[in-house]
Amino acid sequence: MSIKIVATGDIHIGQRVSGLPVNVEEFSARDAWKRVVDWSVANKVDIVVLTGDIVDRDNRFFEAIGRLQSGFAKLKENGIMVYAVAGNHDFDVLPQIMQSRTFDNVHLLGENGIWELKEFRKNKEILQFAGWSFPSQYVVKDPLECFNLKNINKNIPCIGLLHGDVNAQGSQYAPVSIDKLMKQPVNVWILGHIHKPQVFSETPFICYPGSPIALSSKETGLHGPLLFTIDNGSINKPERILASPVRFANLEIDISGSTSEELLRRAIISALSGTDNSLDKELQDVNYLVYDIILTGVHNNAAQVKSWSEGLINDFELETDTGTKIVVRKVDVDVSPEIQNLEELAKQNTPVGMLARIIMAINQKSESGLLTQLLSDWKEKYQRVNDWPTYSPLKRTGESTDTLGTTGKKYILKESVRLLGELLQQKTRATWEN
Numbered sequence: 059m060s061i062k063i064v065a066t067g068d069i070h071i072g073q074r075v076s077g078l079p080v081n082v083e084e085f086s087a088r089d090a091w092k093r094v095v096d097w098s099v100a101n102k103v104d105i106v107v108l109t110g111d112i113v114d115r116d117n118r119f120f121e122a123i124g125r126l127q128s129g130f131a132k133l134k135e136n137g138i139m140v141y142a143v144a145g146n147h148d149f150d151v152l153p154q155i156m157q158s159r160t161f162d163n164v165h166l167l168g169e170n171g172i173w174e175l176k177e178f179r180k181n182k183e184i185l186q187f188a189g190w191s192f193p194s195q196y197v198v199k200d201p202l203e204c205f206n207l208k209n210i211n212k213n214i215p216c217i218g219l220l221h222g223d224v225n226a227q228g229s230q231y232a233p234v235s236i237d238k239l240m241k242q243p244v245n246v247w248i249l250g251h252i253h254k255p256q257v258f259s260e261t262p263f264i265c266y267p268g269s270p271i272a273l274s275s276k277e278t279g280l281h282g283p284l285l286f287t288i289d290n291g292s293i294n295k296p297e298r299i300l301a302s303p304v305r306f307a308n309l310e311i312d313i314s315g316s317t318s319e320e321l322l323r324r325a326i327i328s329a330l331s332g333t334d335n336s337l338d339k340e341l342q343d344v345n346y347l348v349y350d351i352i353l354t355g356v357h358n359n360a361a362q363v364k365s366w367s368e369g370l371i372n373d374f375e376l377e378t379d380t381g382t383k384i385v386v387r388k389v390d391v392d393v394s395p396e397i398q399n400l401e402e403l404a405k406q407n408t409p410v411g412m413l414a415r416i417i418m419a420i421n422q423k424s425e426s427g428l429l430t431q432l433l434s435d436w437k438e439k440y441q442r443v444n445d446w447p448t449y450s451p452l453k454r455t456g457e458s459t460d461t462l463g464t465t466g467k468k469y470i471l472k473e474s475v476r477l478l479g480e481l482l483q484q485k486t487r488a489t490w491e492n
């Protein structure tokens with residue numbers, strides 16, 4: 059007999075999916091919780107694991123608690139256990155619910171920030187859960203510094219549950235390091251806090267299952283709980299189940315050559331319908347695939363492209379074989395004008411000439427005093443923005459100066475082409491007016 063575990067975190071019951079176009083129905087986190095519960099019951103799961111921030115602090119708090127409790131009750135009726143840890147959003151509400159003792163199937167591990175170990179048995183299969191819960195809204199220390207579970211039995215699989223901020227030194231939300239997680243006698247770490255699903259290591263398996271529902275357009279890609287199965291004392295690699303009913307995605311479409319509204323529409327539709335085939339399996343439970351589109355390429359009239367593409371928002375709809383509706387949330391136009399005789403322009407001793415020389419230097423990968431100066435200014439400003447604590451949760455570690463140079467050049471090239479295009483158009487207009 060195997061053990062089946064559904065794991066999820068960061069549901070944020072109380073929140074709704076934000077920023078949906080008007081032709082998309084509403085979705086809320088509480089529906090996502092209900093779906094997790096119903097799926098677990100229907101599929102005879104043994105355990106539901108929750109890694110914190112199940113309830114959102116700032117939205118419909120009391121309503122949310124009620125929903126959480128009715129889910130716990132349904133799991134109890136069906137003999138399903140819950141192992142949970144509290145996060146920075148529900149550090150106080152989860153212990154409160156536990157105090158009522160209504161839910162003897164629910165175990166909140168590691169209350170008051172003290173590591174705790176619990177055993178689960180089903181016939182001959184035995185499992186251990188080690189967990190730590192947020193004692194307050196902010197925790198600046200790595201919870202592993204006080205990991206003191208001496209009684210872990212190394213012959214039985216151990217699953218660690220923790221809400222925390224991986225590799226984010228200085229975070230106020232329990233900064234944890236992968237190195238330290240790897241050193242504990244734990245076979246699988248299931249973490250909470252970051253909504254994007256991520257796997258950091260295979261052995262021990264360390265992951266963020268992510269939130270079961272994409273709550274905003276920033277949460278692109280696949281979202282859904284993980285299903286772990288344990289057979290004869292070994293934990294299998296998990297599979298993702300029950301995809302979020304809404305999936306957000308970004309798509310860049312090159313519309314070079316789309317000289318009419320009809321051609322533009324065709325380019326966009328072909329790009330949108332071409333993306334879904336490879337996703338078929340992932341789109342099984344997805345009702346809406348919501349795109350933010352960036353139109354790129356060479357086009358001499360960005361304003362025209364903008365007005366042509368406006369009809370895409372709110373009334374555009376395609377359907378995939380899985381029954382998933384493809385809709386558009388936002389269209390950004392980022393086209394560059396076509397620039398002819400760059401070399402001639404570069405000879406001019408004017409702003410036009412300056413821009414032409416910068417573009418040529420980047421295209422030909424050659425040096426230019428002005429480009430070097432611009433690049434160093436860009437890097438300095440980019441670093442400064444990147445170092446703001448506000449952005450630290452977004453930060454990718456180890457961005458080398460080399461990648462920075464390439465990225466910087468890309469930005470400078472884009473802006474130079476845009477500016478040059480505008481200057482040249484102004485010139486044409488001025489000539490006409492004269």
Ligand SMILES: [Mn+2]
Nearest residue numbers: 111145146251
């Ligand atoms: Mn959190």
